[in-house]
Amino acid sequence: GAVVSQHPSRVICKSGTSVKIECRSLDFQATTMFWYRQFPKKSLMLMATSNEGSKATYEQGVEKDKFLINHASLTLSTLTVTSAHPEDSSFYICSALYGGEQFFGPGTRLTVL
C-alpha cells in the first residue's frame, strides 16, 4: 500500500515551453502532497506543500509564478514549470502524506534544452 506515481518519468523540452508533472496517490487519498527538487549529487530541496482544495505553500526562494501547483483532487497534484529554462533542468520528486508519513514518487527527470 501507499504507492505514489509520477508522470512522466522523463521529459525533454525546449526553452520557453511549459511542462506539467503529475503526482498521484494510487491506493490512498492524500490531502497533502509535497514537491521536491534534487540537483545532481545533492539533497532534496522542498519546493512547496500542496494542499487539496487550497493554495500551495511555497518555501522561501521558490517562485510561485514559475512553479505552478494544483491539487484539485485527493489523489492528484500537478507541478507546472512555466517558461522553462535550462537552469530548471533537475530531478523533481513528489511525496504524499498518509498516516502521518511521506511516501515518495519515483521522480521526474526534466531536461530543458
Add this chain to the structure above:
Amino acid sequence: GEDVEQSLFLSVREGDSSVINCTYTDSSSTYLYWYKQEPGAGLQLLTYIFSNMDMKQDQRLTVLLNKKDKHLSLRIADTQTGDSAIYFCAERANQGGKLIFGQGTELSVKP
C-alpha cells in the same frame, strides 16, 4: 535553524558491515528516518526511529540514536552489491511536518 549533516561517500567490501552516520541540530526532532535512493529513482523508506528510542533493528538494518549528541547511525550488516545507493537521513519535528534531509551518503559496495 534546522540542519542535517552526513558524510558524502562510503566504500565497503561485499559481506562487510556498513555504518552511515548523520548528525542533526534540531533538538525537537521527534522522528528520524533513513531513506535509500537508487540511481534515477525516488526515495524508498528503509526505517525510522522515534526520538524516545535508542536502537531499532530490522533484519540487516540497525539504527542507533544518541539523542544527547544528536547523532544517528544506520548499520547494514552483510552488505551486498545491491545495497549500493545513496542513503539519506531526515528528521521531522512532528507528525505530518516538513522533512529536513541530509546531503546523502553514497554507498559503494565492491565485490
